[in-house]
Amino acid sequence: MQPHTRTYNHMNRNVGIIGAGLGGLSAAIHLARRGKNVTVYESNSTPGGKASEVRMDGFRFDTGPSLITMPFVIEQLYDVAGTPANERIQLIPVDPICRYFYPDGTVLDACASEEEFRTQVRTLAPSDAEAVTRFLDYSQRIYELTSDIFLFHSLSDLKSLLRWKNLPTLLRLPQIDAFHTVHERVQSYFRDPRLVQLFDRYATYNGSNPFTAPATLNIIPYVEYRLGASYVHGGIYALVRSLESAARSLGVSFRYDTPVEGIVVEGGRVRGVRTADGTCAHDAVVSNADAVHTMTTLLGGAGSDAVKRARRYGKLEPSCSGLVFLWGVRGRNDSLAHHNIVFSDNYAEEFDAIFTRRVAPSDPTVYVSITSRADPEHAPEGHENWFVLVNMPALTDANRDTDIGSVRTAVLRRLHAAGFDIAGDIVCEETITPSDLERRYNANKGSIYGISSNSRNAAFLRPRNRIGSPEGLYLCGGSAHPGGGVPLVLLSGKLAAEAVA
Ligand SMILES: Cc1cc2nc3c(=O)[nH]c(=O)nc-3n(C[C@H](O)[C@H](O)[C@H](O)COP(=O)(O)OP(=O)(O)OC[C@H]3O[C@@H](n4cnc5c(N)ncnc54)[C@H](O)[C@@H]3O)c2cc1C
Incomplete structure (x- = not known):
């Protein structure tokens, strides 16, 4: 035969x-x-x-990603293309990875060095400092168990999943923590609600809800803190x-x-x-x-x-969507880092709005990224280029006509509460809505991350x-x-x- x-x-x-x-x-x-x-x-x-990229009135903005993780994936792609990555682009490690502003006035730097990060946490919540390392060890274990099967190979069929090589991992699948939620597991490591809020936030890195997503997503902090977070010189x-x-x-x-x-x-x-x-x-x-x-x-x-x-x-449930404001801002806000998160007062309520009620959050957590920190030519002298992102629900028939103006007001209110009173200093502006993501890129229901x-x-x-x-x-x-x-x-x-x- x-x-x-x-x-x-x-x-x-x-x-x-x-x-x-x-x-x-x-x-x-x-x-x-x-x-x-x-x-x-x-x-x-x-x-x-x-x-993508937007240029207006002397400012330059990235429109989407602002933080790059797993830089080795980029380096491997350039190797395939035949030129080492460092001859084509410059990946710059980001430090602090992110600066967090809490409603109670606390500011916390998530430093690239784990030791420094622990020191920062110690000043805020002494009993949680050592938990940072224990949590990242746990996160690393999930990465080591899952990355080969779920990231680096095609899940093309059951047969490929059941390869002999994968058997030891499959037998240890309970350790990937799929039976708890992100929030439940984060809460079991940290006592201070501010740290719970910080580590819960990583579920949004792929557009998910920490209160329902499986704790397997706690893989992300390991990827960010131990594999490195970068920015690309000149902009993403x-x-x-x-x-x-x-x-x-x-x-x-x-x-x-x-x-x-x-x-x-x-x-x-x-x-x-x-x-x-x-x-x-x-x-x-x-x-x-x-x-x-x-x-x-x-x-x-x-x-x-x-x-x-x-x-x-x-x-399949789409990931959340996002609303982006690109603001050319007059003046310099020295207390902001390159990447910043300004937390809302009621985080659980915000996720309930986005993922359950599917409406714009009334008090959103605000992400601000300023590339002119690393590349001063991205804004005219004496100005900054603010990329401002809030999570939004995926589009439904009922929320398509969300009043973007009222979300903008809520964002400015939240920034003002954190000490950034910039409403009168916005000299130019462009907005990217969930409907824009759907229309420009055929993103299903305006989702940022697919599913x-x-x-x-x-x-x-x-x-x-x-x-x-x-x-x-x-x-x-x-x-x-x-x-x-x-x-x-x-x-x-x-x-x-x-x-x-
Ligand atoms: C606001 C925002 C912030 C983000 N922040 C981060 C971050 O900090 N870090 C991170 O890692 N990721 C981030 N992401 C996610 C990241 O940007 C996306 O996961 C990634 O860029 C998507 O790439 P993609 O290959 O899926 O293609 P897409 O970017 O979805 O591109 C698909 C392309 O296909 C084209 N297309 C669609 N239909 C057709 C058609 N019929 N004919 C021809 N062309 C078509 C579209 O025009 C588009 O150019 C962010 C995304 C957004 C929107």
């Missing part, structure tokens, strides 16, 4: 990628490096997707620009202002993409667009499996990198495995490319 061989992979020479977000750029580099002929279609006129957009140029030098072609209108499927197999200019033939298509947009709008009714899958993806991790089985339900039916369709980006955030979407591009090749 002839051995059964899967020959179709050899045909995947000519690959179309939908979307030049960070996941799409990573997939393009990995595929081009494997000798594929790659074309990237992007609806907007520039690359980056949510990680410098990373996008440089990855796009690395892809071009490997022969990737980019077609901007070219929305893909549909994925062409014949005989159960992807044949190409349809744009306003006509149909372009491809042996395989990697979609960096949101999985729900891909399965519903782009695949339409192409096969009953696709319809079923579209319905299933549509039911939330609010349930224990979210990692298993998240769309895979290889769809299987139709054959030849692959997914990468925040809504696909392994999830949202810069390092994970870069990994998803790699995993999708490996699946194609």
Whole structure:
């Protein structure tokens, strides 16, 4: 009998990628490096997707990510592209990683050095200082147990999960703490509510709710404190620009202002993409667009499996959305660091608004990032560029017409309470709403990170990198495995490319 061989992979020479977000750029580099002929279609006129850039009145702003974790993922991608990362970009460690402002007037620096961080915590809550190390050890254990299976490999099928190599990990799965919530576990380590609030916040790093998300997400503090948090010199957009140029030098072609209108499927197999200019033939298509947009709008009714899958993806809970204010601010607020969090009075109420009632929080926690701290040319002399982010619910029919003006007022009130009375010093402004994220990037319900991790089985339900039916369709980006955030979407591009090749 002839051995059964899967020959179709050899045909995947000519690959179309939908979307030049960070996941799409990573997939393009990995595929081009494997000798594929790659074309990237992007609806907007520039690359980056949510990680874009705005320039106005002498100010420069990043529009999305501001803090980069797992820098080694970026370094590995540049190695694949053929030039070491430090010859293309400069990753600058951030210290303090973040400055926290509490409603009672306390200010706490989360220093990059664990020793210094403990010292800071000791002045605030002496009995919690040693808990920082114990908590990060616990967080590290979760990373060591899960990263290989859940981050660095494709969860393409049950068989790959059940590889012999994974068996010891699978037997230790109870240790990944999926049966507590983030909040319950954080509370078991820290007594001071301010530290509980600080460590709970990490669940929002992938758009989830610490009061419902499994404690497995407590992996994130380890990633930030022990693997390092960085900024890219020149702005996060410098990373996008440089990855796009690395892809071009490997022969990737980019077609901007070219929305893909549909994925062409014949005989159960992807044949190409349809744009306003006509149909372009491809042996395989990697979609960096949101999985729900891909399965519903782009695949339409192409096969009953696709319809079923579209319905299933549509039911997954999207991550929270966000509202961004880009403010050019007159003067200098020296008590602010590069990254700052100004906490709200009632954190539980804020999460209840965002994830349960699905309304804008009336007293939001406010994140402020000022890149002109590291790159003074990002603001005119005597000014600062404030990127201000508040978490918002994913879009519903009922909250689409949220009054953004009243959220802006609440943000200014919260900043004022923390000592930053800047309302009269805002000299220029641009706002990015959840509806903008949906419209500009086809982000499902305006979600920032794709799919939330609010349930224990979210990692298993998240769309895979290889769809299987139709054959030849692959997914990468925040809504696909392994999830949202810069390092994970870069990994998803790699995993999708490996699946194609
Ligand atoms: C406000 C904000 C703050 C954030 N902060 C951080 C942070 O500090 N750290 C961090 O790690 N992450 C952060 N993130 C998350 C991070 O930005 C995202 O996870 C990541 O950038 C998403 O990349 P992606 O590959 O999923 O693609 P996206 O950025 O979603 O890009 C998808 C691309 O596909 C294009 N596209 C969609 N449909 C089509 C179509 N039909 N035809 C052609 N093109 C199409 C879109 O235009 C877009 O360019 C933040 C995000 C936001 C919005």
